[in-house]
Amino acid sequence: MPVFELHASQITTYQTCPRMYRYQYVEHLVPKVTSPKLFLGRAGHAALAAYYSGKDALAAYEADINQQLAQIEPYASPEEWDEFQSQAELGRKLIEAYVPWARANDTFRVLAVEQSFVVPIWGEKRRISNAYYVGTFDGIAEDIYGNIWLMEHKFYKSVVSETVLRLDSQAGYYLMAASQLYPDRKVVGVIYTIIRKVDPVRARGGIIHRTRVLRNQHEIEGLRYRLYRIYRQIKTDKLFIPAPGFHCGWKCPYRELCVAEEDGSDVEGIKDMLFTTGEPAPILDEEAV
Incomplete structure (x- = not known):
C-alpha cells in the first residue's frame, strides 16, 4: 500500500476549495506569478526563522525576497512589478521593527x-x-x-x-x-x-x-478524530467540486482556469499560459483578515 502524506497546507486548501486542491496537489499546477499579497508572508517567515536561529533577520528577508523577485520578473506586468516592489519595501520595514520588539517582549526560550x-x-x-x-x-x-x-x-x-x-x-x-x-x-x-x-x-x-x-486535551482528542475524517474525505474525493467565496478574489491563483473549466473555454491554453508544473508550494493564509 502506498504511503499517503497529508500536509497542513493541503487541509487548508481543501477546506477552502476542493477544486483549488485538485489544481495544486493533484495536477501540481504552479502559478508563474504569485500574488503580491502573499509573497511578503513567505519572506517574513524566512526572516523570523533566521532571527530565532540567531541569524540576521533582515539578510534572510532580503535573500528570500530577491529569490522570489527573480522568479517573478519574467512574467509580471509593470503594474504587478510595482506592487511587488511596494510589498517588498513594506516587509523590510516590518522586519526592522520586529527585531527590537522581540528583544524586549520575548519571555520564552526557543x-x-x-x-x-x-x-x-x-x-x-x-x-x-x-x-x-x-x-x-x-x-x-x-x-x-x-x-x-x-x-x-x-x-x-x-x-x-x-x-x-x-x-x-x-x-x-x-x-x-x-x-x-x-x-x-x-x-x-x-x-x-x-x-x-x-x-x-x-x-x-x-x-x-x-x-x-x-x-486542552479534550480539544486535541477531538481534532485527532477530525483529522481522520478530513483524511478520508480527501482520499476518496473524485469530483473536487468548487466552493466559490471571498477567497476567489485574492487567494486563489486558479480563478481564470476554474471559470474556463465551467464555461468550456480553452483550459489547456490557460494552463500553458499561466502555470508550470512541479512541486506544489503552500498557498499561505496570510491575508485572511
Missing part, C-alpha cells in the same frame, strides 16, 4: 525553529496504516515553568480575535502532532505573533500583537 514533523494519522481505535500527517512548526518554545508552546507567526492586515485563534484547526492539528513528538512534556497552547501589514510610521497603534491561546 527550542526549535522551522521543525518538520511526520506523525501517524489515527482512526477511532487504531492508527491508519501508511497514512501520516506532515508539517513544519514555525517554532517550539518553552516557558519558565517548562511547558511547551507552539509558535505561530502571522502577517495580516489586522488583528484577529482570540475566538478565531482558539478555533484555529491547523494550530490544533499542530498541537496534536507536538503532543506525540513530546510525550513526556506538557504541550499547552500556541503563541501567536501577528505582524500587521501596515507601514510602522503611519500605523495607528502597535503593528505587532502577541496572544497566547491555551488548548
Whole structure:
C-alpha cells in the first residue's frame, strides 16, 4: 500500500476549495506569478526563522525576497512589478521593527525553529496504516515553568480575535502532532505573533500583537478524530467540486482556469499560459483578515 502524506497546507486548501486542491496537489499546477499579497508572508517567515536561529533577520528577508523577485520578473506586468516592489519595501520595514520588539517582549526560550514533523494519522481505535500527517512548526518554545508552546507567526492586515485563534484547526492539528513528538512534556497552547501589514510610521497603534491561546486535551482528542475524517474525505474525493467565496478574489491563483473549466473555454491554453508544473508550494493564509 502506498504511503499517503497529508500536509497542513493541503487541509487548508481543501477546506477552502476542493477544486483549488485538485489544481495544486493533484495536477501540481504552479502559478508563474504569485500574488503580491502573499509573497511578503513567505519572506517574513524566512526572516523570523533566521532571527530565532540567531541569524540576521533582515539578510534572510532580503535573500528570500530577491529569490522570489527573480522568479517573478519574467512574467509580471509593470503594474504587478510595482506592487511587488511596494510589498517588498513594506516587509523590510516590518522586519526592522520586529527585531527590537522581540528583544524586549520575548519571555520564552526557543527550542526549535522551522521543525518538520511526520506523525501517524489515527482512526477511532487504531492508527491508519501508511497514512501520516506532515508539517513544519514555525517554532517550539518553552516557558519558565517548562511547558511547551507552539509558535505561530502571522502577517495580516489586522488583528484577529482570540475566538478565531482558539478555533484555529491547523494550530490544533499542530498541537496534536507536538503532543506525540513530546510525550513526556506538557504541550499547552500556541503563541501567536501577528505582524500587521501596515507601514510602522503611519500605523495607528502597535503593528505587532502577541496572544497566547491555551488548548486542552479534550480539544486535541477531538481534532485527532477530525483529522481522520478530513483524511478520508480527501482520499476518496473524485469530483473536487468548487466552493466559490471571498477567497476567489485574492487567494486563489486558479480563478481564470476554474471559470474556463465551467464555461468550456480553452483550459489547456490557460494552463500553458499561466502555470508550470512541479512541486506544489503552500498557498499561505496570510491575508485572511
